[in-house]
Amino acid sequence: GEDVEQSLFLSVREGDSSVINCTYTDSSSTYLYWYKQEPGAGLQLLTYIFSNMDMKQDQRLTVLLNKKDKHLSLRIADTQTGDSAIYFCAEGASGGSYIPTFGRGTSLIVHP
Amino acid sequence: DVKVTQSSRYLVKRTGEKVFLECVQDMDHENMFWYRQDPGLGLRLIYFSYDVKMKEKGDIPEGYSVSREKKERFSLILESASTNQTSMYLCATEGSGTHNEQFFGPGTRLTVL
Numbered sequence: 001g002e003d004v005e006q007s008l009f010l011s012v013r014e015g016d017s018s019v020i021n022c023t024y025t026d027s028s029s030t031y032l033y034w035y036k037q038e039p040g041a042g043l044q045l046l047t048y049i050f051s052n053m054d055m056k057q058d059q060r061l062t063v064l065l066n067k068k069d070k071h072l073s074l075r076i077a078d079t080q081t082g083d084s085a086i087y088f089c090a091e092g093a094s095g096g097s098y099i100p101t102f103g104r105g106t107s108l109i110v111h112p
Numbered sequence: 113d114v115k116v117t118q119s120s121r122y123l124v125k126r127t128g129e130k131v132f133l134e135c136v137q138d139m140d141h142e143n144m145f146w147y148r149q150d151p152g153l154g155l156r157l158i159y160f161s162y163d164v165k166m167k168e169k170g171d172i173p174e175g176y177s178v179s180r181e182k183k184e185r186f187s188l189i190l191e192s193a194s195t196n197q198t199s200m201y202l203c204a205t206e207g208s209g210t211h212n213e214q215f216f217g218p219g220t221r222l223t224v225l
Contacts, residue, residue, distance in 0.1 A: 031203050042202055042216030104154030
C-alpha cells in the first residue's frame with residue numbers, strides 16, 4: 001500500500017533554517033500536504049503543493065517537490081520557538097473516495 | 113472557517129466501560145474520519161464515513177464502531193474500553209473543495225484505567 005516516511009525528530013537553533021524531509025510511494029498523488037500540530041491540539045494545514053509543481057513559497061515556508069524521487073521537503077526560514085511542533089507530511093488525490101496517507105510526523109524542537 | 117469540535121478534551125474511563133466520543137462539524141462536509149494518534153506511530157485511521165449512515169473500516173477498526181445519523185455528527189464508540197485504547201483521538205472532516213485537505217478537531221485524550 002501507500003507509504004509516507006519522515007524522520008521523527010529535528011532540533012535547530014532559533015534563527016536557523018529548518019528542513020523537514022518526506023518520501024512517499026504513491027505516484028498517483030495529486031496533492032502533497034504539510035500539516036502542523038502544536039502541543040495539545042489537532043492538526044492544521046500549513047501548506048500544500050500540487051503534484052505538477054516543483055516549488056511553492058509562502059512567506060517563511062518553502063516547499064520543494066521532486067516527483068521523480070518522490071521526495072518532498074519543507075523549509076522554514078528564520079525558525080522561531082513558536083515553530084516548535086510536530087509536522088506531518090501527507091499525500092492525497094482528487095476524488096471523494098481517496099483516503100490521504102500521513103507520515104508519522106517530525107517533532108521540530110527549536111532551542112535558543 | 114471550518115469548525116470541528118470534539119465533545120471532550122480529556123476523558124478517563126475504566127476497563128470494560130462503553131465510551132462515546134462525539135465529533136461535530138459546521139461546514140456541511142461529506143467526509144468525516146476518526147484517527148488515533150500514538151507516539152512514534154503517527155495517525156492511524158479507525159473508521160471513516162462518506163455520507164449519513166455510511167461507514168467504512170480504516171486500518172485499525174477492531175474494538176471500535178461508529179455512528180453517523182446526521183451529516184454534521186460522527187461518533188466513535190468503544191464498546192468495551194481496554195487499556196490499549198488509551199490514546200489521543202482525532203476527528204477530521206474533508207469537503208469537496210479544490211485541495212481535498214482535512215480539517216481536524218482539537219482531539220480527545222482518552223485514558224483507560
